[in-house]
Amino acid sequence: MTPLSAGSRRRRHGLDFSFAAINIVLLLLFFFVVTGTIVSRGETALDPPVTRDIPPGRLPRPLLVVGVNGALVLDGAAVAPGEAPERLAALRRRSRLVNIVAPRAEPAGAMLRAVRLAAAAGLEVRIVTQPLGRRP
Amino acid sequence: MPAIPFRQGRITRRFMLMPLVDVIFLLLTFFMLSSQISPYAVLPVGAGAREEGAGEPQAPAPAQVISGLLIAVSPGIAQVNGEALSFEAFAGRAGDLRAGADGVAVVLPRRAASVQDVVTVLEILRRAAFAKVSIRTRDSP
Numbered sequence: 001m002t003p004l005s006a007g008s009r010r011r012r013h014g015l016d017f018s019f020a021a022i023n024i025v026l027l028l029l030f031f032f033v034v035t036g037t038i039v040s041r042g043e044t045a046l047d048p049p050v051t052r053d054i055p056p057g058r059l060p061r062p063l064l065v066v067g068v069n070g071a072l073v074l075d076g077a078a079v080a081p082g083e084a085p086e087r088l089a090a091l092r093r094r095s096r097l098v099n100i101v102a103p104r105a106e107p108a109g110a111m112l113r114a115v116r117l118a119a120a121a122g123l124e125v126r127i128v129t130q131p132l133g134r135r136p
Numbered sequence: 137m138p139a140i141p142f143r144q145g146r147i148t149r150r151f152m153l154m155p156l157v158d159v160i161f162l163l164l165t166f167f168m169l170s171s172q173i174s175p176y177a178v179l180p181v182g183a184g185a186r187e188e189g190a191g192e193p194q195a196p197a198p199a200q201v202i203s204g205l206l207i208a209v210s211p212g213i214a215q216v217n218g219e220a221l222s223f224e225a226f227a228g229r230a231g232d233l234r235a236g237a238d239g240v241a242v243v244l245p246r247r248a249a250s251v252q253d254v255v256t257v258l259e260i261l262r263r264a265a266f267a268k269v270s271i272r273t274r275d276s277p
Binding site: 016018029032033035038043049051056059060099103111116125127 | 153156157160161163164167168170171172173174175176177178179180181209245247248249250251252253254255256258259262263271273
């Protein structure tokens with residue numbers, strides 16, 4: 001009876017390094033699924049205002065982005081200036097609130113116009129901020 | 137005629153690892169590229185932002201009709217009932233001011249005020265537990 005070589009022993013027991021690698025990759029996958037939020041292009045490109053005492057969370061939905069030039073993007077879809085009221089009214093049928101994010105360095109006028117439009121549509125408004133010290 | 141023994145081949149079902157690995161890697165790549173894990177916070181504005189005065193033609197000056205704490209927001213400065221305070225000073229006095237205003241505050245952002253200025257004031261009011269906060273703008277349609 002000849003002793004088994006290391007390679008044949010590994011084959012016999014079915015142990016493979018790839019299983020460990022897959023486990024790690026699966027853990028990474030679970031991490032991103034649990035902690036991440038799928039975002040559209042441009043939603044995270046702007047710097048939201050900073051707050052100190054508000055507990056952090058995920059990037060909320062539905063999300064109305066007020067761009068640098070006042071352009072509105074609702075959940076990744078651009079909103080023409082004239083159609084904002086009807087888009088927000090349509091949003092009101094499926095949601096009672098809207099989250100608004102705007103660049104912190106911009107004048108507040110564009111954001112306040114968006115707040116007014118959303119409030120006129122009957123939506124509860126929340127402003128998206130970034131907790132201090134947790135900037136990406 | 138003797139029967140010929142038919143030797144059945146064993147069908148072995150092997151676990152196909154590589155397609156599973158491909159799918160998992162594709163999912164991982166998708167979530168890594170499309171998801172955002174940096175934290176955000178939300179500051180409720182609520183029904184106070186309904187702009188009670190919005191759209192009313194020739195509305196009188198807010199200071200004449202609004203009761204409560206009037207806060208005009210300029211860059212870095214909160215003008216509270218006419219007294220200019222830095223945001224830090226305003227944060228330090230917000231609790232006392234709330235008691236004198238019955239927990240009602242009206243925020244009037246000036247044209248030069250930035251988003252950060254308005255959010256800072258709203259956060260100070262939230263921290264001081266103001267019961268009702270509303271925002272008024274002058275460029276209402």
